[in-house]
Amino acid sequence: MSSEHLTHLQNGQLGEVTLIVGDPSRVDLISKDWSERHKVEDSREFVLVIGKYKGHNVSICSTGMGVGSTEICIIELIENGAKQIIRCGGCGSWREDIEPGDLIINRAMARTAGLMGDYVPDNYPAVADPILVGKLYREAQQRGFKVYTGIGLTTETYFLGQYRQPQIEHSTIRADDVKMKYWQDRGIINAEMESAVLFILGSIYQIPVANCLVVHLSRSTYRWEQPEDYNRIHRESAISVLDAVLN
Numbered sequence: 001m002s003s004e005h006l007t008h009l010q011n012g013q014l015g016e017v018t019l020i021v022g023d024p025s026r027v028d029l030i031s032k033d034w035s036e037r038h039k040v041e042d043s044r045e046f047v048l049v050i051g052k053y054k055g056h057n058v059s060i061c062s063t064g065m066g067v068g069s070t071e072i073c074i075i076e077l078i079e080n081g082a083k084q085i086i087r088c089g090g091c092g093s094w095r096e097d098i099e100p101g102d103l104i105i106n107r108a109m110a111r112t113a114g115l116m117g118d119y120v121p122d123n124y125p126a127v128a129d130p131i132l133v134g135k136l137y138r139e140a141q142q143r144g145f146k147v148y149t150g151i152g153l154t155t156e157t158y159f160l161g162q163y164r165q166p167q168i169e170h171s172t173i174r175a176d177d178v179k180m181k182y183w184q185d186r187g188i189i190n191a192e193m194e195s196a197v198l199f200i201l202g203s204i205y206q207i208p209v210a211n212c213l214v215v216h217l218s219r220s221t222y223r224w225e226q227p228e229d230y231n232r233i234h235r236e237s238a239i240s241v242l243d244a245v246l247n
């Protein structure tokens with residue numbers, strides 16, 4: 001039986017590790033130098049490539065942004081035999097000393113109340129596989145990345161969920177800075193929109209999962225990663241992830 005969205009993927013085709021990314025264009029960016037590269041799926045936000053990296057079977061799939069499409073993607077990857085899944089994504093830094101272009105490998109995620117409530121209650125933890133976290137962290141450090149680990153926040157929404165003000169002049173709705181500080185006071189170092197989904201599904205379906213996020217912007221300075229660095233850092237961090245897991 002084929003899956004409902006990754007309709008061309010066959011059970012057993014996925015590699016030793018499957019990377020997931022939010023942005024579909026990041027699939028080609030990361031996989032372009034793999035050997036025996038084969039695009040299995042290109043539908044809606046889901047672009048899926050399988051191939052070989054340094055002789056190992058590997059795969060990469062885009063999830064799109066947010067809970068809904070990420071849940072579909074991860075479930076269908078697991079249905080088709082994904083062995084371990086690592087999110088190579090982007091995030092905002094919520095700690096002053098963590099800057100655009102740095103890496104964050106989260107060991108756990110807090111989350112918007114109710115997020116993944118169809119699977120688990122809110123008091124179920126969203127945690128990464130600690131062995132993967134250790135491997136990813138060490139490899140990134142050895143390669144000279146400025147890399148941090150800690151607890152992040154996965155939100156359901158980008159604007160109010162991350163306490164970001166929509167620029168809509170006729171509205172008086174305001175983002176709540178106090179709530180952002182509440183999380184920062186409790187050690188939250190970054191925010192994004194998918195990792196808790198991955199961590200929870202990895203735990204309940206018992207496959208190792210982790211993330212390795214490039215900081216796209218600092219919420220302290222509102223400085224963004226420079227466009228000329230964006231592709232290079234995403235590629236180099238994905239190579240670091242693959243080498244960490246496959247060596």
Ligand SMILES: O=P(O)(O)O[C@H]1O[C@H](CO)[C@@H](O)[C@H]1O
Pocket residue numbers: 021022023064065066088089090091158192193194
């Ligand atoms: O760059 P990606 O991996 O998409 O990740 C982050 O960027 C998107 C928001 O701009 C969200 O998906 C968020 O999680």
Ligand SMILES: O=c1cc[nH]c(=O)[nH]1
Pocket residue numbers: 090091092093158162191192193216217
């Ligand atoms: O601040 C940010 C940056 C990237 N992605 C997010 O979800 N939030």
